[in-house]
Amino acid sequence: MRVVVLFLAYLLSMVLLVAAYGAETPPVPVPSPAAEDAAFAAFLHDFRATALADGITPETYDEATKDIARNPRIADLNLNQPEFAKPVWEYLDNAVSPQRVSDGRAILAGDADTLARLHAKYGVPPEILVSIWGNESDYGRSMGGYNMFEALATLAYSGPRTDYARPQLLAALHMMQRQNYVATAMTSSWAGAFGQTQFVPTTFLREAVDGDGDGKIDLWFDVADALASTANVLSNAGWKDGKPWGIEVALPPGFAYEDADLDNLKPVAAWKKLGLKTAAGGELSGDEAAAVYLPAGAMGPAFLVFPNFKAVLKYNNAASYALAVCLLADQLKGGPLVAAQWPRGLAPLSRDERVTLQNSLLQLGFEIGMADGLIGAKSRGALRAWQKAHALPADGFATEDLLTRIAMEAREKIASAVTPAGR
Numbered sequence: 001m002r003v004v005v006l007f008l009a010y011l012l013s014m015v016l017l018v019a020a021y022g023a024e025t026p027p028v029p030v031p032s033p034a035a036e037d038a039a040f041a042a043f044l045h046d047f048r049a050t051a052l053a054d055g056i057t058p059e060t061y062d063e064a065t066k067d068i069a070r071n072p073r074i075a076d077l078n079l080n081q082p083e084f085a086k087p088v089w090e091y092l093d094n095a096v097s098p099q100r101v102s103d104g105r106a107i108l109a110g111d112a113d114t115l116a117r118l119h120a121k122y123g124v125p126p127e128i129l130v131s132i133w134g135n136e137s138d139y140g141r142s143m144g145g146y147n148m149f150e151a152l153a154t155l156a157y158s159g160p161r162t163d164y165a166r167p168q169l170l171a172a173l174h175m176m177q178r179q180n181y182v183a184t185a186m187t188s189s190w191a192g193a194f195g196q197t198q199f200v201p202t203t204f205l206r207e208a209v210d211g212d213g214d215g216k217i218d219l220w221f222d223v224a225d226a227l228a229s230t231a232n233v234l235s236n237a238g239w240k241d242g243k244p245w246g247i248e249v250a251l252p253p254g255f256a257y258e259d260a261d262l263d264n265l266k267p268v269a270a271w272k273k274l275g276l277k278t279a280a281g282g283e284l285s286g287d288e289a290a291a292v293y294l295p296a297g298a299m300g301p302a303f304l305v306f307p308n309f310k311a312v313l314k315y316n317n318a319a320s321y322a323l324a325v326c327l328l329a330d331q332l333k334g335g336p337l338v339a340a341q342w343p344r345g346l347a348p349l350s351r352d353e354r355v356t357l358q359n360s361l362l363q364l365g366f367e368i369g370m371a372d373g374l375i376g377a378k379s380r381g382a383l384r385a386w387q388k389a390h391a392l393p394a395d396g397f398a399t400e401d402l403l404t405r406i407a408m409e410a411r412e413k414i415a416s417a418v419t420p421a422g423r
Helices: 002-021 033-053 058-065 072-078 088-095 098-110 112-122 126-137 148-157 162-179 201-207 223-236 268-273 307-315 319-332 351-363 377-389 400-418
Strands: 246-250 289-293 302-305
Touching: 033 058, 033 148, 033 162, 058 148, 058 162, 072 148, 088 319, 098 112, 098 126, 098 319, 112 126, 112 223, 126 223, 126 307, 126 319, 148 162, 162 201, 201 223, 223 307, 246 289, 268 289, 307 319, 351 377, 351 400, 377 400
Parallel strands: none
Antiparallel strands: 246 302, 289 302
């Protein structure tokens, strides 16, 4: 199947070239590493003026950037984030592994007093804080070893995340300046997230707190600071103490899959009226607005999620991440495993295949924005529209079969446009 898909992608790209230009065009030249390095150095030189205008001292800027270089590995990682590139079931296998559950339960018992104090102050339960800690850094074991300034400057220099990285780079400079951090000690992930619970610099400036009253904020080595800061973020994001994040549900026959969208909120009573039940077959309860979330499309488990799920999304805006946090939290307090089976036989789309799918949808007239290989809300909406038009379950979940069918339809549309009628 993958060979067929890639061949179709090749054919589609060739037809697009012919349609646009009447013949193949020369490939776009790729800058040499030396040219890229020179351009990166020029970016750092120009960004210095931006930083100084924002209140950064020359000494801070020069110290933070004096030994950094463009890091090509970061660009590769930027295109293959695990929340988006892995099948959700593989992502969850790691995020909610037996070892992570066991370690988290030990922390719940060992740090019960600190966690209870944070629960009382911020209204965020211990299992959620511990779950975020586990998912973000494996309880401090994997905080990232990149130089934060090199990572953020590489992302800020060019690529699809410059709008994210440039404010983060400025914020990291302010962190260093205000907290008297040593630049080389400010380690992070490739994306610039850092510490026990992987804050980004702008969130640090806005919401980090001193959790143990020692007059300093250290999210790398002070667990009390990290957990208190995380609790503060969730509290400000609207976490409601005593309310659930969600529940696994069973969908009725004939369910309209286009209704399964995190932005499609209905009262629980409305979902009950449509025939939804708990995974065990019981009646739903609750008084909050909720949405149906299908992490693996129509062939996988279904969840009814409440505002607390959205609060976790504000910490990290990837639905698979929020699901991992919530499922691990359930396991830490002895909750049930996911009842429905994951469609483990489905092969995930590669980035090139996701780009081909998006380009095909664009050619068919669907508005998805930029074909960046990340299947976001617009791409899922376009997929749903295409599925509905073809009498398929409109779950918006990208598969190899959908790619093959959509790419072929786009190829046929281009071919019919290029070949005059009657010839």
